[in-house]
Amino acid sequence: MSVEFAKSAPAMRRTPEEDAELWARLTGRSGEESTASPIHRLKIAGAAPDGFGVYPRAIAPADDMRGESLMRDIWRIGMDKIQMEAGRAPWSGRLPSKHFADRLHRFDWLPDVFTQGDAGADRARFLVDDWIENFGRFNGFAWRAGCAADRIWNWMICGPALFEVGDEETVHQRLDVLGRQIRHVESLHDDCTEPAARWRISIVLVLNALCLKRGKGLSEALTLLENECTAQILPDGGHVTRAPARGLRSMLELCVLRDVIQRSDRAVPPFIQSWIERLGGMVGFFRAGDGALPPFNDGHESLPEAVDAAIEQLGTSPRRFTVAPKSGFHKLVKGETSLLLDAGAAPEQPFGDRAHAGALGxxxxxxxxxxxxxxxxxxxxxxxxxxxxxxxxxxxxxxxxxxxxxxxxxxxxxxxxxxxxxxxxxxxxxxxxxxxxxxxxxxxxxxxxxxxxxxxxxxxxxxxxxxxxxxxxxxxxxxxxxxxxxxxxxxxxxxxxxxxxxxxxxxxxxxxxxxxxxxxxxxxxxxxxxxxxxxxxxxxxxxxxxxxxxxxxxxxxxxxxxxxxxxxxxxxxxx
The missing domain is CATH 2.70.98.70 (Beta-galactosidase; Chain A, domain 5)
Incomplete structure (x- = not known):
């Protein structure tokens, strides 16, 4: 390991107090617990949605391997792993870190559990219901804007398997907590400083208008989304954070919205189609020979299947180019060899809060x-x-x-x-x-x-x-x-x-x-x-x-x- 990198490399074990201090220092305002004043509780109160008029459909494939692991009650996040007793939810015991808890509460893993047949679907619904019982009214940590918005997305994308199976009271409770969380994040959007959270909130508000409110409030939600698209997607189709994986996720989510709009017998707004095409061009630009993406900035390799799914949404092969001037990347390709050079400055604020200092890497x-x-x-x-x-x-x-x-x-x-x-x-x-x-x-x-x-x-x-x-x-x-x-x-x-x-x-x-x-x-x-x-x-x-x-x-x-x-x-x- 390099001398410089060794100085900043993390310790392997921390006390709960050290973990809390580290979390506060490295997550900033996005890591602060949400608060629920009496006025805020009034804002998020309301009747439960009466069901979905149309369901969003996932485009990116689930992770079967993670689903299999979770069915064995093995919860692995990064370096940490916990083995739960059969039938117990992971949050029922002490968790290794706040980071581990944060990833759990986002429910990114939920679609993976649903892939595991009938037993997986039963297990997934049990985990949602157990979460509702423990955190469904309100929880400062689990109801932070970005965490809650991710959870809403992951619940909604599971569709009728989650919201149409179970007795009437249980289904009603799931819809009630879903509606309360949507109203919660909607009230937080204007004051939210975390770009990823603002994006996800705008996405779920469009889904809410289409799927649960039968079009009510759709115009306002689309305006909010269009503003976020303009702020977070560069003219060449790169994501403003200069992270390829962020652009991939944004494209897949816009494709989900496009599909829901079309199945609702509505015209797809031109800005959604335009941004999908631009983002798709950059996904093709970054796509490596193994089908995954390069991990520039706060991006990761991404599953090749997700990249394939995004490219398929274009209908045609993405346009080929070797320079992305707004994103700041150059590509060299000869024979089987390809090189991607990072020749761009860090993004403007607040979009650079997770960017890397990797110039000319x-x-x-x-x-x-x-x-x-x-x-x-x-x-x-x-x-x-x-x-x-x-x-x-x-x-x-x-x-x-x-x-x-x-x-x-x-x-x-x-x-x-x-x-x-x-x-x-x-x-x-x-x-x-x-x-x-x-x-x-x-x-x-x-x-x-x-x-x-x-x-x-x-x-x-x-x-x-x-x-x-x-x-x-x-x-x-x-x-x-x-x-x-x-x-x-x-x-x-x-x-x-x-x-x-x-x-x-x-x-x-x-x-x-x-x-x-x-x-x-x-x-x-x-x-x-x-x-x-x-x-x-x-x-x-x-x-x-x-x-x-x-x-x-x-x-x-x-x-x-x-x-x-x-x-x-x-x-x-x-x-």
């Missing part, structure tokens, strides 16, 4: 195999690990003096930190004679160290050679440096956990899960292998990283050592 794939990545992210992994992998050292890029390429600054409105910058990030592309050049740079280290980080990439026409150069240069306009001391730097290449790596005399051998063999070569003398971690598949996996270290001169133009490091990935054997 890249993903390198060989067909269905992943080679170079980052330490990645997963919403399932505990929040201290989520915070640790936001650092620059958790990405495949250059780090100067152990500092982040974009410093983290506190957002007073949300209580969270966001990466600020980096300034001057850009990339230029040249395609000539079937070869591709990328020339990118950023000025994240210019203010404190007077140096620009420049990364140049070259991919051969057959995709079997990726050559790179990382340099640190002082701009001529800055004049001579006042300090002659050298500055430590490190270039990191985090390898995917499916890669088998071996240090050789003149190169580093990399074998992918498909059997292809690559070699990493460099003229730099201090190449070594270190331990690393990967979060992108919902668990913490051990892996390796290639590390190149040196000391940069403050006055260098970056044209040669020690301020210039050249390296290459060479394909020796195909799969």
């Amino acid at each position: 890249f993903e390198l794939h060989d067909g269905a195999a992943r080679l170079v990545t980052s330490c990645a992210f997963s919403p399932e992994i505990d929040i201290d690990w989520q915070a640790a992998v936001r650092r620059t050292s958790a990405h495949s890029t250059l780090i100067l003096a152990g500092e982040d390429s974009a410093p983290f600054v506190r957002n007073d409105e949300t209580g969270l930190t966001f990466p600020d910058g980096p300034e001057g990030i850009s990339a230029k592309r040249l395609e000539e004679a079937d070869e591709i050049w990328l020339d990118a740079q950023h000025g994240g280290y210019k203010k404190h160290f007077g140096l620009l980080h420049r990364r140049r990439l070259f991919m051969s026409g057959n995709g079997r050679r990726l050559a790179g150069e990382d340099s640190l240069a002082r701009p001529v306009s800055a004049g001579p440096a006042d300090d002659s001391r050298t500055i430590a730097y490190t270039v990191r290449f985090h390898l995917h956990p499916t890669v088998t790596v071996m240090m050789g005399d003149n190169s580093i051998r990399l074998e992918t899960e498909t059997g292809a063999v690559w070699r990493f070569k460099t003229s730099h003398e201090a190449a070594r292998l270190e331990k690393s971690f990967y979060l992108g598949r919902g668990v913490i996996e051990k892996t390796s990283q290639i590390v190149l270290s040196g000391r940069a001169q403050a006055d260098s133009d970056g044209s040669g050592p020690p301020n210039c490091v050249r390296w290459a990935f060479l394909k020796d054997r195909p799969a």
